[in-house]
Amino acid sequence: MRFLYLLSLIGFLWLHLNGVSAGGIANRYFLEKQRFLLEILHHLHEPLLNDQWRSLGEHLVSDKTQYVVYNDQMADFYEALSRGRLVPREVYFNPQFPKHYQQSLGLFYFFYHTRDWITLWQNICWARVHVNPGLFLHALSQVLLKREDYQALVMPKIYELWPESYHNEATVRSARNFNFANWIRQQNAFTNQLQEVQQILPQELQPIWLEGNLRSSTKWFEAMADVHILRLTEPQRGQHSLQQLIDDIGWQSYWYYINMGIAQTENSSQELQEWWYNQLGQLLARYKLERYAQQLPYKHLTLLKEDNRSTPHLLTWLNQRFRQVTLSTTKKVTEALQTLETNVAEAIFSRRYMLTNGSTIDLEAADNWRIGLRELFPFDLTQLQTESASEPQLLLDLRTSLRSPDFYYYAERLLRSYRWYRQALQPTLKSSVRPTDLRIDAMEITPLITYDEPVDVDLSNLLHARHFNYDGHFMWPFTLQQRQYRLQQEPFSFSLQVTSNKTQSIIIRLFLTTAENGSGSVNREPFYQLDSFLTVLYEGVNRITRDSRQISGLIGDHISLTELHQYVRLAEQEDFDFPLNISTPNCGFPRRLILPRGGRQKPLRLRLLIVATVYDFKARQANELNCDFSKGVSRWDELPLGYPFERYLEQETEAEHLLGDHSFWQPVEITHLDRLHRE
Incomplete structure (x- = not known):
């Protein structure tokens, strides 16, 4: 058995030395890492059942030479460990509590400063077995967000790892009490009755379309072939509130x-x-x-x-x-x-x-x-x-x-x-931020429509861990989903007609606000920035078109925890080319939530504000969409983020910033369609 561990260590060492991918497709060393990560994060609230990882995690690596830096926070953490003063496993973890925060910082550095994957691997196994689950997940998440050499690994979404905090008590208790063996025995007895948990076909999972087209391909059906897809009975229609x-x-x-x-x-x-x-x-x-x-x-x-x-x-x-x-x-x-x-x-x-x-x-x-x-x-x-x-x-x-x-x-x-x-x-911004010799003449926009969309959310981490371990082997025989209804919107597009007396580059910012355009300061109204983008104007009349799917910083739906594991398993069998961008970025805002719920009998009336500013050739692309802030954030120019609403506008500055040829107000309406009517 020890020899097998040694072989695994050699494989992981090669992974660290040789990189993780070739041409955007994961190699076998990456896949071993990814599978380990999914297994170690499986059922965080329960004891680890994998004997291999438990044996590897008997001790925290205390040799200081195995770390690039050994700082005071690490020393304090190790002293707390030695004195038996770590946050107990059975305590609610909150990083805003000083003791919890300091220990999470120490464990983070025990992960972050490791010289190689071997040391990190052992420390992760040790922490999974011996450390408070909340503290462990907090520190590990930080490392995977901040260590560039491990950022390619896919971290399952927090609401799938820790579903308790995102679903009501009745759902959590139903999932925790579910017994797969009893459910199988009762199927025939309750064939004609509505059961709390029902098995569904793969093609019934919603939404059908995921980023990367991962749920409608033949490989998806192949990956999910051995998985029973179970769904909690639909609750009442989502709150229209x-x-x-x-x-x-x-x-x-x-x-x-x-x-x-x-x-x-x-x-x-x-x-x-x-x-x-x-x-x-x-x-x-x-x-x-x-x-x-x-x-x-x-x-x-x-x-x-x-x-x-x-x-x-x-x-x-x-x-x-x-x-x-x-x-x-x-x-x-x-x-x-x-x-x-x-x-x-x-x-x-x-x-x-x-x-x-x-x-x-x-x-x-x-x-x-x-x-x-x-x-x-x-x-x-x-x-x-x-x-x-x-x-x-x-x-x-x-x-x-x-x-x-x-x-x-x-x-x-x-x-x-x-x-x-x-x-x-804040010093007054120079008037040069306003472009000259242009006029925004008109705007056209396609209908703005919202609706309630059915979606299935993966609750598999709520099920008991014993269902997933057989004779010392980790398996994923079924997944539990819950049907929910969420706010969704139809894609929309708009076009601007802009007249320019010269060739120039400008930044267009698009804000959504209320229809309250009477007396009073704009400071009382919310201005939600829908979009900002760079465009070039040529002398004469320009037509600028834009689709809502082009708006940066937004994300669609991602692959679930169960599907991710099954794709890794399929790739390890060399039956699937596992892409390194298989999941959506963590710090992206849901594209489906940028519009408020529309009106049913009568459309919701709002306004759009379009503001043009000069492009100063200081645009910068960073990686904040992936929660990587090490190199700052992306921006088009040196104007304050949220301009001109980063500060309160006085009446004279309101006119200067929001009125003139460089700005345009457009009334819009949002309609909400009933899901049944859509079908």
């Missing part, structure tokens, strides 16, 4: 991944701060547009009263119930925001700010306003720590925070201070 958006697993996981990507980023720069606040502003604007569509108050959000808070009915892997924000948390967050607002007001009034090192700077000198911005406004949520992590709360868990209505109230207050500061201290 605000809840459908904030419960959407794509909406929630987007926030989780962008914060995971930013955490522990070496290049934690001003640019990342600006990007994070822009994403927060985008989420708030999109949330407010959904409230507007649902005819709910949206201009000024308020905290829900205790009597109006509903139980979330979500569980952790320990069967603890998530709860809404406690009074102590509300008090602490409110006090922190009040302190921030006071400090911002004092900085604006005095034009001076005392830094954490005790020195005072003049905020109007040079670029000192940027230094003040950086110190006043934190953006790495793992640093916003709490005193206790004993009970799970929606707001304090990155996986569930967007489910909490309080999140949007706090976000609005935070962004209000952020924009006030920029309005008061």
